[in-house]
Amino acid sequence: MFDAVFTRGSAAFIPYVMAGDPDLETTSLILDALRDAGAALIELGIPYGDPLADGPTIAAAGQRALARGTRMGDAFELVARAQGNGSPPIVLFTYLNPVLQYGLERFAADARRTGAAGAIVPDAALEETGELRAVFARHELAMPLLVAPSTSPQRAARIAEASTGFVYVVSRLGVTGANQQRSFAPVREQIAMLRRLTGKPLAVGFGVSTANQVREIAAIADGVIVGSALIDAYASTGERAQSAAEDVAALARTLVAATGRTAAVDTTR
Amino acid sequence: MLRSTPDARGYFGPFGGRFVPEVLIGALEELEREIASAFADAGFWKEYAAALRDFVGRPSPLYRTERYAAGVSAVPLLLKREDTNHTGAHKINNTIGQAFLALRMGKKRLIAETGAGQHGVATATVGAKFGLPVDVYMGAVDVERQALNVFIMQLLGARVHPVTGGTQTLKDATNEAFRVWAERVDDTFYVIGSVVGAHPYPYMVREFQKVIGTEARAQCLDRYGRLPSDVIACVGGGSNAMGIFSGFVEDADVRLWGVEAAGDGVGSGRTAASLGAGSVGVLHGSRSYLLQNDEGQVSETHSVSAGLDYPGVGPEHAHLKESGRATYVSVTDAEALEAFYAFARDEGIIPALESAHALAFARKLAAERDANDLVLVCLSGRGDKDIAQLRV
Numbered sequence: 093m094f095d096a097v098f099t100r101g102s103a104a105f106i107p108y109v110m111a112g113d114p115d116l117e118t119t120s121l122i123l124d125a126l127r128d129a130g131a132a133l134i135e136l137g138i139p140y141g142d143p144l145a146d147g148p149t150i151a152a153a154g155q156r157a158l159a160r161g162t163r164m165g166d167a168f169e170l171v172a173r174a175q176g177n178g179s180p181p182i183v184l185f186t187y188l189n190p191v192l193q194y195g196l197e198r199f200a201a202d203a204r205r206t207g208a209a210g211a212i213v214p215d216a217a218l219e220e221t222g223e224l225r226a227v228f229a230r231h232e233l234a235m236p237l238l239v240a241p242s243t244s245p246q247r248a249a250r251i252a253e254a255s256t257g258f259v260y261v262v263s264r265l266g267v268t269g270a271n272q273q274r275s276f277a278p279v280r281e282q283i284a285m286l287r288r289l290t291g292k293p294l295a296v297g298f299g300v301s302t303a304n305q306v307r308e309i310a311a312i313a314d315g316v317i318v319g320s321a322l323i324d325a326y327a328s329t330g331e332r333a334q335s336a337a338e339d340v341a342a343l344a345r346t347l348v349a350a351t352g353r354t355a356a357v358d359t360t361r
Numbered sequence: 362m363l364r365s366t367p368d369a370r371g372y373f374g375p376f377g378g379r380f381v382p383e384v385l386i387g388a389l390e391e392l393e394r395e396i397a398s399a400f401a402d403a404g405f406w407k408e409y410a411a412a413l414r415d416f417v418g419r420p421s422p423l424y425r426t427e428r429y430a431a432g433v434s435a436v437p438l439l440l441k442r443e444d445t446n447h448t449g450a451h452k453i454n455n456t457i458g459q460a461f462l463a464l465r466m467g468k469k470r471l472i473a474e475t476g477a478g479q480h481g482v483a484t485a486t487v488g489a490k491f492g493l494p495v496d497v498y499m500g501a502v503d504v505e506r507q508a509l510n511v512f513i514m515q516l517l518g519a520r521v522h523p524v525t526g527g528t529q530t531l532k533d534a535t536n537e538a539f540r541v542w543a544e545r546v547d548d549t550f551y552v553i554g555s556v557v558g559a560h561p562y563p564y565m566v567r568e569f570q571k572v573i574g575t576e577a578r579a580q581c582l583d584r585y586g587r588l589p590s591d592v593i594a595c596v597g598g599g600s601n602a603m604g605i606f607s608g609f610v611e612d613a614d615v616r617l618w619g620v621e622a623a624g625d626g627v628g629s630g631r632t633a634a635s636l637g638a639g640s641v642g643v644l645h646g647s648r649s650y651l652l653q654n655d656e657g658q659v660s661e662t663h664s665v666s667a668g669l670d671y672p673g674v675g676p677e678h679a680h681l682k683e684s685g686r687a688t689y690v691s692v693t694d695a696e697a698l699e700a701f702y703a704f705a706r707d708e709g710i711i712p713a714l715e716s717a718h719a720l721a722f723a724r725k726l727a728a729e730r731d732a733n734d735l736v737l738v739c740l741s742g743r744g745d746k747d748i749a750q751l752r753v
Contacts, residue, residue, distance in 0.1 A: 141527060141658050142644065144539050145382040151526060163656055188380055189643045193657030215380050215643070219370060240384035242546055251383070265384055266544035 093181050093209050094234065094257050097133045098293035103310035103351045104132030106295055107344055108185060108319030110153040111136055111170050112162025114327075114336070121337035122326065123174040123182075129344035131180050135212065135317065138167045138186040145214040147269030149320035153327070164194050168206045175207035183234065183257065184211040188220075196223065200231040210234030210257050218251050225254060236260045236295070241278065245285055252290035258315060259286065261296045270301035270320040276308050283312045306350040318347055365610060367677075371560020371647075374683065376676035379559040381539070381646045388546045393561045395466050400568065405461065412457050413572060416490065417447045419454075421573075423580035428707040429720070430736075434727035439589065440710075440740045441577045441605060450713065450742030451573060451601040452483035456552055458569035460487040463550035470494045470545075473552045474538040476503055476531030476597070477668035477715070478510025479742055480554030485519035487552075495519035498537045500530040503667050510746050528661050531671045535645050555598025556675030559646030563675050567603040574608020577737060590734035591726060593618040594741065595719040596689065597633070597669035599678045601741035606687060616688070619678060620722045622664035622715075623691035631663035634691040635674040636682050649676040665694040666714035666747075696721040701744065701751075713742035 097104050107126050111119050119136075126134055137150065139157035146154070171182050184203060191199050191213060203211060210233045216224055218237060228235045234257025239248050241264060252259050263279045279296060286294055295315030300306060302321075309316045325343045326336035371377045379389060399405040413419040422442045430438040443451040456473075463471060471493050475481030481497040488495035497514055501523040504511055514521050527533035542551040556563045556570070574592075581589055592609050594602035596619040609615040621634035632638050632652070639650040644659060652660040652672040664670040681687035692700075697714060700721035705711045712720055716739070723738045730736055 142532065142536050144536060144645075145384075145543075147540070148526070155527070158658065187657075189653070189659075190657035192642060193640075193653065193655060214382050215646075217379050217381060217383060217386055220378055220380055238383040240382070240387075242384055242387040244387065247386070262382075262384060265546055267382075267540045 094293065097181060098258065098314045103313055104295065104315040105130060105344070105348045105351045106133045106135060106315050106317040107131050107322050108135040108137060108317060109322060110150065110157055111138055111167040112157030112160055113139070113153040113323070114156060115160055116162065116166055116170065118333040118336050119170055120173055121333050122340050123170065123179055124177055125337040125341035126344055127177065127179045129341045130348035131344065133180055133315070134182045135185045135319070136167060136170060136182050138164060138184055138190060140187040140190055143187055145267055147267040147320065149270065149323050150268050153323050164190060168202045171208045172206040181209035183209050183236065186211060186213060188213050188216050196227050200227045200233055203233055204231040208233065210236065212236050212260060214238055218247070218254060221254065238262050239286065241265055241282060245289070248286060249289045252286060252292060255292060258293040258295045259290060261286065261294050261313065262298045263296050264299050266298070268298050268319055270324060271299045272302050274299060276305060279309065280312055303346050303350040306347045310351040316351060365607070367560060367564050371564070373677045373680035376647070376649050376679040377560055377563060378648050379646060380643045380648065381559045382543060384543045385539070385546060385559070388542070389559055389561065391466065392462070395462055396561055396565055399462060399465060409458055409461055413454065417453050417457065418445060419572065420576045421445050423577060423584065426708055429704050430724050430727040433724060434730060435732040436727045436730040436734045436736050438723060438727055439581070439735060439737045441573060441737060443573060443601060443739060443741050444710065444712065444716070444743035448479070448483050448486050449745065450479045450483070451570060451604060452480045452554060453486065454572055454604070455554070455566050455569040455600060456480070456483040456487045459550065459552045460491050460493065463493065464491060466550065468550035469548040470496065471550050471552050472496045472498065472538055472541055473554060474498050474531065474534040475554060476500070476534070476670060477666065478503070478507040478514065478746060479668060481514050481519070481521065482510050482517070484552045485514040485517035488519060489517045496541070497521045498524050498534040498541065500528070500534045501525045502529040503531065503534070506750050507667055507746060509749055531667070532659060539645070555600040556603045556677060557598045557645055557647065557673055563647060563677055566600055567607060567677065570600050570604025571607040573601065573604035573739060574606060577605055578608040581735065581737065585735055587735065588612055588615050589737035590730060591616045591618060591736045593620060593719050593723050593726065593736065594739040595620045595669060595715045596674060596678060597622065597671050597715065598673070599675040601739050603675060603677055605739040606681070610686065617681065617686065618722065618726065619687055619689040620718045621689060621691040622666055622669035622697070622718055623693045624663040626693055627691055633662040633664040633670050633672070635672060636678065636689040637691045644673045647676045649679040650674050665697060666718065668713065668715040669718065690722055692718040692721045700724065711744035712740055713744045714747045716741045
């Protein structure tokens with residue numbers, strides 16, 4: 093499923109959106125808009141009230157979704173509906189406690205049944221992923237693991253080995269969130285180190301928001317993950333679902349263009 | 362035998378572990394290495410003991426109450442007086458230890474979360490003592506209800522950051538501290554205030570609080586020639602309880618009692634009794650009991666005591682509960698307040714609202730014990746901080 097996502101010569105655009113923010117209908121429209129804009133893979137956040145890896149933007153999106161009564165089952169329905177609409181693969185982004193309470197086996201079965209490609213669980217450190225990986229593998233779900241700037245090369249090698257689908261490269265110390273000013277120069281070394289360790293696709297996330305930043309990362313990585321900037325793009329739209337989806341799509345088209353994916357396809361014609 | 366040391370992955374039985382984003386793993390591993398080195402270094406403990414003696418004012422007294430339980434029992438009701446410590450609670454035992462570790466590791470600043478403010482004050486205090494800048498994260502609701510402690514922290518040079526996300530209480534302050542730590546993991550030491558969090562925090566904090574139990578055990582033997590029949594402590598995250606329990610956990614005849622905050626009642630939905638009303642899950646880095654709904658969303662909690670108003674509990678307590686070595690009960694807001702007022706009038710000691718929970722249960726238990734027994738209560742802190750709230 094991931095072979096078509098990470099193709100040679102260009103980077104995959106991987107948007108993140110929160111299920112149920114501002115409501116489920118809008119999320120569904122946003123997923124369709126992201127498909128049309130050229131997303132190669134979509135991360136769908138399952139709202140959680142205590143997200144340790146998320147910054148203020150995504151944490152607030154999760155709070156809004158929870159206030160609307162969004163539940164785990166709603167996220168699965170969104171996945172099923174998007175798959176029916178011809179969506180690119182969807183990877184769920186959630187935290188360990190909601191998965192454990194839902195039931196690990198039940199979570200994996202429902203994810204598989206609705207067509208999800210995998211799940212990212214950022215607070216499950218490598219040492220705690222054994223059971224998750226076994227269950228996910230049995231249901232043919234990918235489990236991309238995270239590598240941080242503070243991860244030692246020895247540990248990064250073990251994480252890359254255990255990671256499936258792709259390796260999620262956290263571009264900075266800290267949590268998710270847009271930052272228009274920053275440079276991604278330090279990520280180059282991290283990517284170079286990981287390239288020596290693994291042949292798996294490397295997707296970079298955390299703090300990516302502008303077209304220039306996407307261009308910079310697309311030049312060195314296999315995928316670019318953008319979340320908070322997309323949420324900022326529709327959060328101010330309020331509850332007008334159609335315009336929220338259009339706002340997201342407009343930004344997404346700009347960012348997809350910055351990955352060079354379209355250009356890369358053109359040159360091969 | 363009950364494991365008193367976590368295994369290599371930080372587990373006490375099935376509880377504990379290390380459930381944090383990858384960005385924090387390196388810092389936890391670094392801390393684990395430093396602890397191993399410091400705890401094996403006699404010089405480290407010597408320095409720590411000197412600070413407890415000269416700065417904190419230890420050993421704290423073992424005091425026999427005169428009147429509080431006299432109407433219901435002839436059993437001697439003993440207090441381990443952590444309220445006499447510098448800054449007024451057991452919290453300082455832990456922050457001094459962590460500050461020594463921060464200095465050994467060359468960290469440049471301390472951060473902390475706080476609920477009632479006692480841990481924030483204790484961290485601000487050691488920051489001032491050791492010349493380390495301190496940032497304290499505190500739920501906006503707690504900033505309101507613990508205004509005196511906010512002022513004290515600022516007086517000591519700490520910056521207090523009100524946290525407005527989520528329920529605006531200790532849980533959210535803890536989330537924020539984890540996030541801030543993730544951003545400055547290189548130069549920042551996160552001083553966690555209880556036996557919670559990812560490995561090695563629950564183990565490390567217990568080791569620093571163990572002094573309560575070690576002293577109390579020796580004082581009981583010295584003065585009464587025997588061990589207490591029962592040891593009682595309040596449990597929020599559970600650090601004063603782990604501290605005093607640790608002195609007696611190997612003594613099979615000593616009954617250990619943890620007292621949680623029932624709030625309006627364990628079944629009321631307005632409670633903070635994680636062991637009494639919660640289920641097993643993962644929060645703030647470890648697997649333990651927590652208050653949550655069927656979707657794994659952490660519940661809002663309620664207690665009259667900000668220091669107990671936390672939806673989780675230290676993993677070692679979960680292990681003590683499931684193994685049967687300790688028994689966990691709960692006390693409502695109303696019972697704790699009644700004990701608070703009665704104890705102040707009867708003994709001339711104003712207890713912290715947290716400690717009042719332990720005292721309320723102690724009087725009930727004392728009624729079942731006879732004069733040959735000894736009931737020992739950890740008086741975890743003094744109640745000055747709570748007076749403004751109660752006067753409203």
